Amino acid sequence: MQRVKPLDHLVLILGALFMGLPVIVALMSSTHSAVEIHSNGLYLTPGGDGGQTYEKVLTARGGFTGDVTGLLMLGNSLIMGLGFAVGKIVLSMTAAYALVYFRFRFATILFWAIFTTLLLPLEVRIMPSYQVMATLGLLNSYTGLIVPLLASATGTFFFRQFFKSVPDELLEAARIDGAGPWKFFIDVLVPLSKTMMAAIFIIMFIYGWNQYLWPLIMTTDESFYTLMRGIKSILQVWVGSQIPDYNEAFALAVLAMIPPVIVVVVFQRMFIKGLTESDK
Amino acid sequence: MRGLVKAGAATPQKRVQFDRPLTPWLFLAPQLAVVVIFFYWPSVQAVVSSFYIEDPFGFGSTFVGMENYTNALTDTRYQATAAFTAFFCVVVTALSLGIGLLLAVKADKVIRGAGPYKTVLISVYAIAPPVAGLIGMMIFDQHIGPMTALFGFFGRDLQVGVNYWDTTIAVTTISVWKQIPYNFIFFLSGLQTVPVSVREAALIDARSGWRRFRDIVLPLLAPTAFFLLIINITYAMFDTFAIFDVVVKDKPANNPMTLVYKVYLDGFKGNDIGGSSAQSVILMLVVAALTVVQFRFLERRVHYG
Numbered sequence: 001m002q003r004v005k006p007l008d009h010l011v012l013i014l015g016a017l018f019m020g021l022p023v024i025v026a027l028m029s030s031t032h033s034a035v036e037i038h039s040n041g042l043y044l045t046p047g048g049d050g051g052q053t054y055e056k057v058l059t060a061r062g063g064f065t066g067d068v069t070g071l072l073m074l075g076n077s078l079i080m081g082l083g084f085a086v087g088k089i090v091l092s093m094t095a096a097y098a099l100v101y102f103r104f105r106f107a108t109i110l111f112w113a114i115f116t117t118l119l120l121p122l123e124v125r126i127m128p129s130y131q132v133m134a135t136l137g138l139l140n141s142y143t144g145l146i147v148p149l150l151a152s153a154t155g156t157f158f159f160r161q162f163f164k165s166v167p168d169e170l171l172e173a174a175r176i177d178g179a180g181p182w183k184f185f186i187d188v189l190v191p192l193s194k195t196m197m198a199a200i201f202i203i204m205f206i207y208g209w210n211q212y213l214w215p216l217i218m219t220t221d222e223s224f225y226t227l228m229r230g231i232k233s234i235l236q237v238w239v240g241s242q243i244p245d246y247n248e249a250f251a252l253a254v255l256a257m258i259p260p261v262i263v264v265v266v267f268q269r270m271f272i273k274g275l276t277e278s279d280k
Numbered sequence: 281m282r283g284l285v286k287a288g289a290a291t292p293q294k295r296v297q298f299d300r301p302l303t304p305w306l307f308l309a310p311q312l313a314v315v316v317i318f319f320y321w322p323s324v325q326a327v328v329s330s331f332y333i334e335d336p337f338g339f340g341s342t343f344v345g346m347e348n349y350t351n352a353l354t355d356t357r358y359q360a361t362a363a364f365t366a367f368f369c370v371v372v373t374a375l376s377l378g379i380g381l382l383l384a385v386k387a388d389k390v391i392r393g394a395g396p397y398k399t400v401l402i403s404v405y406a407i408a409p410p411v412a413g414l415i416g417m418m419i420f421d422q423h424i425g426p427m428t429a430l431f432g433f434f435g436r437d438l439q440v441g442v443n444y445w446d447t448t449i450a451v452t453t454i455s456v457w458k459q460i461p462y463n464f465i466f467f468l469s470g471l472q473t474v475p476v477s478v479r480e481a482a483l484i485d486a487r488s489g490w491r492r493f494r495d496i497v498l499p500l501l502a503p504t505a506f507f508l509l510i511i512n513i514t515y516a517m518f519d520t521f522a523i524f525d526v527v528v529k530d531k532p533a534n535n536p537m538t539l540v541y542k543v544y545l546d547g548f549k550g551n552d553i554g555g556s557s558a559q560s561v562i563l564m565l566v567v568a569a570l571t572v573v574q575f576r577f578l579e580r581r582v583h584y585g
Contacts, residue, residue, distance in 0.1 A: 010388060011386045012383065019457065020400045038424065039401065042419070060317045090310070092310065096565075101296050101298055104305075120323065123544075125564070126547070127543070127553060128329065128557065147314060147318065148314075150314050150318075151319040168295045181300060182405040183367045184421050210408035211524070213521055232410070249418070256408060257411045258406065261403045264406040276465065276469040
């Protein structure tokens with residue numbers, strides 16, 4: 001095979017530094033006090049104030065109402081990530097099942113009706129989406145935070161592709177055994193899709209956890225704030241302060257990035273498979 | 281996220297299917313309900329409001345035909361924003377594709393010990409754009425930012441948030457940083473599907489590494505690259521919203537912004553619902569065109585796939 005030159009490693013090391021250093025800087029600086037950061041700049045080594053800062057960020061009550069804590073936002077982000085991932089899997093598996101395994105009228109029209117959602121991201125219809133949510137009384141609710149994001153049919157198409165690759169013989173065998181559509185779905189397809197479900201779950205969890213614009217406009221009640229929304233708030237407080245709370249902002253950033261990063265690193269193989277295999 | 285889905289219509293239907301009139305509707309109902317309520321309703325609403333001017337005090341609205349569109353398209357600020365968005369898309373796409381490809385080629389070559397590099401490069405995928413924006417903002421901070429110090433060393437006084445081009449530099453760097461992992465993952469998995477026999481043949485035929493790359497690897501990666509091209513353009517147009525919001529912080533003053541950020545500012549901060557809707561519809565057309573190009577291409581791709 002090809003010879004590996006030192007230059008190849010050099011490029012990779014530089015790339016890894018470029019990608020990794022900002023994360024290290026955030027992590028390390030979050031363990032120093034705001035005054036230290038203010039006078040010495042950002043840090044690449046750990047400091048002694050981490051415990052205090054994180055305790056404050058997680059438990060101190062802040063915001064306008066004085067009710068919102070980091071822990072609460074962490075919980076909301078978790079609800080957002082898990083709710084979105086579970087919702088996405090349930091909705092897209094059932095819809096894909098109907099589209100692949102049934103012969104019925106309007107199937108093609110419905111296919112295109114769902115397919116069209118892939119054309120337009122939420123960002124371009126953000127204003128009317130907000131108005132619809134207001135009309136439905138869903139502002140400041142978990143339903144309002146999660147369900148509208150499920151409207152894009154990415155997962156449905158993913159499962160549709162997967163179901164199509166499932167051998168026809170399975171259905172034939174199941175029908176000979178007298179299994180109906182429900183039984184076939186629960187007893188055959190769901191167990192068969194386990195790996196795919198896990199891969200999609202990881203991707204969707206990260207997607208839900210990382211949502212920014214939608215929670216930003218959907219939640220005015222601070223008890224529904226997610227960590228991403230918290231980042232916006234902490235920056236708004238900065239304007240006009242003598243020494244900004246650099247350390248707390250970094251701590252919040254670390255809290256917001258650690259869970260999804262851990263998920264990606266731990267389930268790396270499955271995550272990459274989910275991301276790239278779906279294009280086959 | 282749109283990256284998840286690629287061509288599909290080409291695969292044949294199932295030979296056997298259930299033949300029940302009602303059951304499929306039950307399975308489809310949740311997805312359909314969500315799509316109708318949260319996709320079609322607001323989309324139609326956007327088109328409708330784009331033809332009206334809303335009274336700022338909430339007392340009804342007036343039908344104005346295409347006025348919102350002509351206003352937007354002839355507004356010099358809109359044109360400047362559109363030009364910036366195009367420029368930003370080109371730069372972010374070129375840089376993040378280029379760096380992603382370079383790193384993927386190197387990681388593919390270094391078989392032993394590539395694990396740690398891969399982990400570092402991939403993990404940034406999980407970091408949300410606003411978090412990337414926050415960290416980037418600190419790194420470009422006028423007081424404590426190492427980047428500001430670096431630029432200062434070369435004689436440039438970086439003023440992110442104040443100077444138009446300095447903000448552009450910061451926002452572009454952060455956006456590229458955030459997108460590299462995605463491109464890296466796809467390029468690497470594309471490279472790893474190149475069969476060993478092809479690689480060995482290439483090794484015999486072309487002695488120079490650059491020629492091997494240009495004549496053999498690059499054409500094989502072309503479908504992946506094209507797919508990523510569209511994904512990166514849509515990323516630069518939409519997913520960078522949070523990065524702009526964190527760095528620019530609602531203060532457009534003298535800062536660059538993308539079209540989608542302008543839709544948000546005009547709609548939510550400026551209360552110009554009609555104008556914002558017209559801008560939304562224009563953006564919808566742009567994205568729809570991009571997606572159609574993507575799907576057309578991918579259908580062709582099936583033939584040599």
